[in-house]
Amino acid sequence: MTQLLNRRNNLINKIPYLGVFTAGAIILSYIETIIPFYFGIPGVKLGLTNIMILIILYLTGTKDAFLVSIVRIILTGFLFTNFYSLLYSLAGGIVSLIVMSLLKRTNRFSIIGVSVAGGIFHNAAQILIAIFVVETASIAYYLPILIISGVVTGMLIGILGKILVPRVRAVIVR
Amino acid sequence: MKKNDWILIITILLIAAIFWLIHTKFLQDEGSYVTISVDGKVIHQYSLEDDIDVEIKGVNEGINRLVIKNGKAKMIDANCPDKLCVHQKAISKDKETIVCLPNKVVIEVHAKEEQEYDAVVK
Numbered sequence: 001m002t003q004l005l006n007r008r009n010n011l012i013n014k015i016p017y018l019g020v021f022t023a024g025a026i027i028l029s030y031i032e033t034i035i036p037f038y039f040g041i042p043g044v045k046l047g048l049t050n051i052m053i054l055i056i057l058y059l060t061g062t063k064d065a066f067l068v069s070i071v072r073i074i075l076t077g078f079l080f081t082n083f084y085s086l087l088y089s090l091a092g093g094i095v096s097l098i099v100m101s102l103l104k105r106t107n108r109f110s111i112i113g114v115s116v117a118g119g120i121f122h123n124a125a126q127i128l129i130a131i132f133v134v135e136t137a138s139i140a141y142y143l144p145i146l147i148i149s150g151v152v153t154g155m156l157i158g159i160l161g162k163i164l165v166p167r168v169r170a171v172i173v174r
Numbered sequence: 175m176k177k178n179d180w181i182l183i184i185t186i187l188l189i190a191a192i193f194w195l196i197h198t199k200f201l202q203d204e205g206s207y208v209t210i211s212v213d214g215k216v217i218h219q220y221s222l223e224d225d226i227d228v229e230i231k232g233v234n235e236g237i238n239r240l241v242i243k244n245g246k247a248k249m250i251d252a253n254c255p256d257k258l259c260v261h262q263k264a265i266s267k268d269k270e271t272i273v274c275l276p277n278k279v280v281i282e283v284h285a286k287e288e289q290e291y292d293a294v295v296k
Contacts, residue, residue, distance in 0.1 A: 113179030120186055144197075147190040151183055 017172060018068055025052035025072040033080050047119060047153050053097060054115055054161040055168055062101040069093045088126045095125035111165065112158030119154025120147055203268035205283030208247050213278045222266060232277025240281060247281055
């Protein structure tokens with residue numbers, strides 16, 4: 001799957017890296033809570049943490065990405081936010097990761113396309129949860145705005161990922 | 175970026191646009207009243223059923239003239255330089271707004287029941 005796994009095919013060597021990525025993702029979540037890259041619309045976020053998830057997805061694979069993502073969401077949920085935010089994050093994180101790993105597996109999209117799809121489905125899943133929590137379908141009017149914001153932030157994160165993935169790979173596989 | 179990326183992005187944006195159109199054309203609730211805010215504070219509230227013609231004092235001696243007729247609210251005059259608000263179409267559906275930035279005047283239509291979503295989604 002990757003050079004990393006081929007070269008050091010055991011869990012012990014992988015764990016420290018996943019720990020570092022999880023810590024990085026948590027730090028990025030924290031940065032996002034203190035600097036809420038505010039685009040004038042509530043709910044629109046840059047999704048910086050997704051860069052960590054993208055890197056893991058491309059370097060060590062889907063399973064590790066899921067592991068890091070869920071650990072990250074639960075820890076940040078308890079550290080910085082409340083139960084409902086945890087619910088939203090969990091839905092958004094899992095759905096976007098499923099979509100990203102499926103798209104990546106087709107090999108037809110670059111990391112930017114994968115990231116864009118992840119951003120959109122992250123937002124769509126959160127809207128869906130919001131519809132159940134608030135028990136009204138009328139917040140769906142928000143969806144087009146969040147889709148467009150998902151495209152924009154997804155592209156930004158994807159471009160960042162395109163730059164970072166080869167570099168991180170070079171460091172890890174050294 | 176690969177070609178497929180662009181196809182993906184454009185398809186998704188088209189879906190968003192279609193969704194938006196369907197929503198604004200067919201699903202939006204009828205408004206029942208308008209609120210007038212100046213500098214972020216709601217100063218007046220008028221029912222869309224009444225015909226009114228009021229002058230609103232905005233910031234920096236700005237004056238906007240709002241008319242409600244046949245259930246629709248429209249800004250018919252303003253002393254701001256660009257007059258963007260005057261050019262906006264009449265509003266009558268829930269959550270539609272007319273904004274006059276220089277005078278910081280915002281007219282917003284509301285449906286009958288006020289629902290505070292913002293309290294739940296943080």
